[in-house]
Amino acid sequence: MERIIYCDHSATTPVKREVLNAMLPYFCDNFGNASATYSIGRKSRIAIEKSRENVAKAIKSEVNEIYFTSSGSEADNMILLGIARANRKKGKHIITSKIEHLAVLNTCKELEKEGFEVTYLDVDSNGVVDITKLKSAIRIDTILISIMFANNELGTIQQIDEIGKIARENNILFHTDAVQAIGNVDINVKELNIDALAMSAHKFYGPKGIGAAYIRSGIIFDPVIIGGHQEHCKRAGTENVAGIVGLGKAIEIATSNINMHNKKVSMLRDTLLNKLENSIDNIIVNANIPNKLPSNINISFPRNRCKKFTTYA
Numbered sequence: 001m002e003r004i005i006y007c008d009h010s011a012t013t014p015v016k017r018e019v020l021n022a023m024l025p026y027f028c029d030n031f032g033n034a035s036a037t038y039s040i041g042r043k044s045r046i047a048i049e050k051s052r053e054n055v056a057k058a059i060k061s062e063v064n065e066i067y068f069t070s071s072g073s074e075a076d077n078m079i080l081l082g083i084a085r086a087n088r089k090k091g092k093h094i095i096t097s098k099i100e101h102l103a104v105l106n107t108c109k110e111l112e113k114e115g116f117e118v119t120y121l122d123v124d125s126n127g128v129v130d131i132t133k134l135k136s137a138i139r140i141d142t143i144l145i146s147i148m149f150a151n152n153e154l155g156t157i158q159q160i161d162e163i164g165k166i167a168r169e170n171n172i173l174f175h176t177d178a179v180q181a182i183g184n185v186d187i188n189v190k191e192l193n194i195d196a197l198a199m200s201a202h203k204f205y206g207p208k209g210i211g212a213a214y215i216r217s218g219i220i221f222d223p224v225i226i227g228g229h230q231e232h233c234k235r236a237g238t239e240n241v242a243g244i245v246g247l248g249k250a251i252e253i254a255t256s257n258i259n260m261h262n263k264k265v266s267m268l269r270d271t272l273l274n275k276l277e278n279s280i281d282n283i284i285v286n287a288n289i290p291n292k293l294p295s296n297i298n299i300s301f302p303r304n305r306c307k308k309f310t311t312y313a
């Protein structure tokens with residue numbers, strides 16, 4: 001068999017065998033609709049609520065603050081559109097950064113069409129949001145700050161604790177796209193003053209097509225997917241039970257030993273970086289800062305120095 005060395009875990013990860021095994025019973029055997037009151041329906045309900053507990057435990061939220069979605073993108077949409085629309089009487093200004101995932105950037109563009117005003121903050125050459133610039137972007141009508149926890153291209157981890165404090169002090173809601181951070185960084189939404197957070201199972205060895213949003217209780221938001229009473233009437237649609245079970249299992253594994261995982265991945269990263277630096281002249285390591293995901297390497301190959309690759313010249 002062809003041996004593949006897969007180096008794009010920021011794009012997606014394989015499903016862990018343990019995760020798949022946890023999901024399998026929920027396709028053909030325990031297939032009940034979780035809204036049904038008979039026993040196979042209740043089995044699905046119990047499985048969903050167990051996963052919800054796992055997610056809450058992983059980010060130190062309350063269980064009723066977790067909503068399952070079809071993806072990380074949908075979680076970002078649900079949070080941004082939902083919170084902005086429900087709070088528009090309080091103000092129409094939103095602050096985000098220029099390096100957000102498109103699930104945030106394009107949703108902000110959509111909100112601009114609805115009359116919201118969005119400030120897109122610049123970042124420095126390491127991809128870090130400048131706290132002073134953030135502070136000076138705050139207006140009297142700012143209702144929401146959305147800054148990603150960790151960047152998918154550079155691996156840069158933002159100063160989430162600082163941003164959370166500033167948001168709370170100014171009575172502004174704070175959303176963070178934590179899709180890249182789950183399983184790599186210990187997250188405590190209460191300590192970090194995070195009001196809303198998005199995650200996606202396929203970035204931490206769970207299945208594709210399932211995500212979750214955390215939205216702090218007491219925050220009002222309009223549903224985006226409208227229909228039945230699922231997810232506390234905030235996200236309609238018959239639950240993806242197997243997917244939810246997969247997310248619940250994957251997050252349990254991913255957050256059970258973050259330190260050991262990071263130690264191992266950092267070692268692999270350093271080995272790869274050393275070999276690259278030894279075999280290619282003058283490579284540039286981007287965002288070479290301590291506060292970044294150990295799983296990320298971002299390098300540039302300067303054109304005129306890269307003699308070995310003639311096609312580049």
Ligand SMILES: *Cc1c(COP(=O)(O)O)cnc(C)c1O
Nearest residue numbers: 071072073101103152179180200
């Ligand atoms: C992958 C990713 C998303 C989107 O998640 P999907 O489940 O693929 O929709 C959002 N934000 C970041 C930072 C991501 O890396």
